[in-house]
Amino acid sequence: MKDETTPNPIEQSQSLDRDCTTLSRHVLQQLQSFSADAQDLSALMNRIALAAKLVSRRLSRAGLVEGVLGFSGDINVQGESVKRMDVYANEVFISVFKQSGLVCRLASEEMEKPYYIPENCPIGRYTLLYDPIDGSSNIDSNLTVGSIFSIRQQEGSDENEEALDLLQNGHKQLAAGYILYGPSTMLVYSIGRGVHSFTLDPSLGEFILSNENIRIPEHGAVYSVNEGNFWQWDEPIRDYIRYVHRHEGYTARYSGALVGDFHRILHEGGVFMYPGTIKKPEGKLRLLYETAPLAFLIEQAGGLASTGTEEILDVVPDQLHTRTPVIIGSKDDVTLVKSFINDRKHEKNPAIATHS
Numbered sequence: 091m092k093d094e095t096t097p098n099p100i101e102q103s104q105s106l107d108r109d110c111t112t113l114s115r116h117v118l119q120q121l122q123s124f125s126a127d128a129q130d131l132s133a134l135m136n137r138i139a140l141a142a143k144l145v146s147r148r149l150s151r152a153g154l155v156e157g158v159l160g161f162s163g164d165i166n167v168q169g170e171s172v173k174r175m176d177v178y179a180n181e182v183f184i185s186v187f188k189q190s191g192l193v194c195r196l197a198s199e200e201m202e203k204p205y206y207i208p209e210n211c212p213i214g215r216y217t218l219l220y221d222p223i224d225g226s227s228n229i230d231s232n233l234t235v236g237s238i239f240s241i242r243q244q245e246g247s248d249e250n251e252e253a254l255d256l257l258q259n260g261h262k263q264l265a266a267g268y269i270l271y272g273p274s275t276m277l278v279y280s281i282g283r284g285v286h287s288f289t290l291d292p293s294l295g296e297f298i299l300s301n302e303n304i305r306i307p308e309h310g311a312v313y314s315v316n317e318g319n320f321w322q323w324d325e326p327i328r329d330y331i332r333y334v335h336r337h338e339g340y341t342a343r344y345s346g347a348l349v350g351d352f353h354r355i356l357h358e359g360g361v362f363m364y365p366g367t368i369k370k371p372e373g374k375l376r377l378l379y380e381t382a383p384l385a386f387l388i389e390q391a392g393g394l395a396s397t398g399t400e401e402i403l404d405v406v407p408d409q410l411h412t413r414t415p416v417i418i419g420s421k422d423d424v425t426l427v428k429s430f431i432n433d434r435k436h437e438k439n440p441a442i443a444t445h446s
Contacts, residue, residue: 111299113139113277113288120283130192131241131265131281134216137193138239138267139277139288139297141186145179145223145237146275146290176200179222179237193218194244195253197410199379204253204410215244216264217256221379224268225347234272236349240383241265256410260382260403267387268349276300278353280390285356306393309422310359311341314351322367326398326430333430348375352384352418356391361419361427365398373397373415377407381416394424398431 111119114136121128180200187193188207194214195204199221207214221238241264245255267279275290277297285304288297313334320328334340345351348362355362366373375381385395385402395402395418405414417427 113279113297113299116286116288116299117281120281120286130216133190134192134218134241135265135279137186137190138218138269138279141179141183142237142269142275142277142297143290143295144182144186145175145269146271148178149175149235149271175235176223183218183220183222187218190214192216195248196220197253197256197378198222199376199411202411204251204256206251217242217244217253219256219378219383221376224349224380225345234270234345234347234350236271236347236353237269238349238380238383239267239269240378240386253410256378257407259406260377260385263382263386266383268352268384270349270353272350276353278304278356278387280387282386282390285387285391304356304391306356306388306391306420307359308392308420310355310361310420311339312343312355312358312360313340313363313423314342314344314355314360315363315365316344316346317342319365319367322369323365324368324371324434326434327363327365327427329434330427330430348380348384355419356388356393359420359423361417361423363417363427364415365417366415371415372413375413375416377402377405377412377414378410381414381418384418385416388418392421393419394421396424396428398428 114132117132117135118124118128121131180198183198184196184205187196191210192214193207193216194211195206195217197204197217197219204217219240219242223235224238225235242256242262243264248255265279265281267277270276270278276287277290278285278287280286284302286299287301287304289300291298315331317331320331343351343354351362364373364375381395381402388395389403395416397405397415398417402414402416402418417424
């Protein structure tokens with residue numbers, strides 16, 4: 091009689107293969123190539139993984155190491171107070187990519203202009219755009235934060251160092267993703283061939299494949315938005331919120347950290363919104379560093395991302411720090427929010443009556 095406790099060799103082999111699928115190996119498998127371009131992308135993802143490990147280590151000791159928590163006393167280009175971890179994480183990405191030989195420029199929401207690496211520029215034709223720490227207001231409370239990244243290829247020589255070639259739509263991204271610093275550290279990425287997640291195994295010091303070809307449900311129960319801004323929104327967004335308040339099956343979840351809220355939506359379905367306000371119709375989130383990278387991911391996972399009137403990936407920025415409103419998530423849920431906007435736009439009956 092067969093021993094039921096005897097491990098199945100096939101299952102063992104599959105488990106071992108998963109344990110051996112590192113981030114850099116996965117990129118090469120996705121591209122099914124060992125060409126120079128494929129090796130470049132693999133190496134770039136490896137450098138992002140190294141930056142993630144360094145930031146994760148720092149965050150895990152935040153309450154023990156002096157100079158990690160609190161504000162730095164500086165104001166960034168956005169006019170916002172800078173947290174010490176913002177500064178540290180920004181410097182980590184610069185330091186890591188200085189050694190890559192591949193990246194000529196880094197553009198961050200913490201820097202007014204791109205950071206150039208002259209020694210890389212003769213051969214390095216890539217640009218890294220990133221938000222080093224998203225949700226930094228959560229750090230002092232020991233809540234979830236993240237990093238967002240995007241890779242683009244440099245076009246032209248950029249001799250005047252104005253980086254005008256970056257002022258193109260989100261379809262120009264070669265890769266995009268985010269790092270989630272939570273109970274475990276996760277890295278989620280896409281190179282235009284699906285969305286894949288990796289979990290940092292501290293015992294190996296490697297990001298190991300944990301979920302391949304993630305697909306967002308077409309509809310989800312979660313809506314994620316800062317309802318404290320309710321009276322600052324345009325009426326269509328308020329109409330949508332009234333709608334979910336009046337109908338069963340919806341759950342509000344909002345953490346104040348874009349990466350954490352997006353990660354939930356990606357896996358469970360639903361919609362994340364950060365609308366513009368009457369005073370600031372352009373919204374708060376930055377196109378190149380936040381909304382375009384996440385739009386790239388969500389579309390690869392089968393979802394949608396919109397400003398309410400235009401697809402996020404179609405938006406062309408007029409400057410490096412252009413902001414956009416965002417409605418992102420499951421197809422059905424994003425479409426529903428847009429329907430309220432369209433009802434008002436075409437001066438039909440109030441959307442709340444149309445959908446009730």
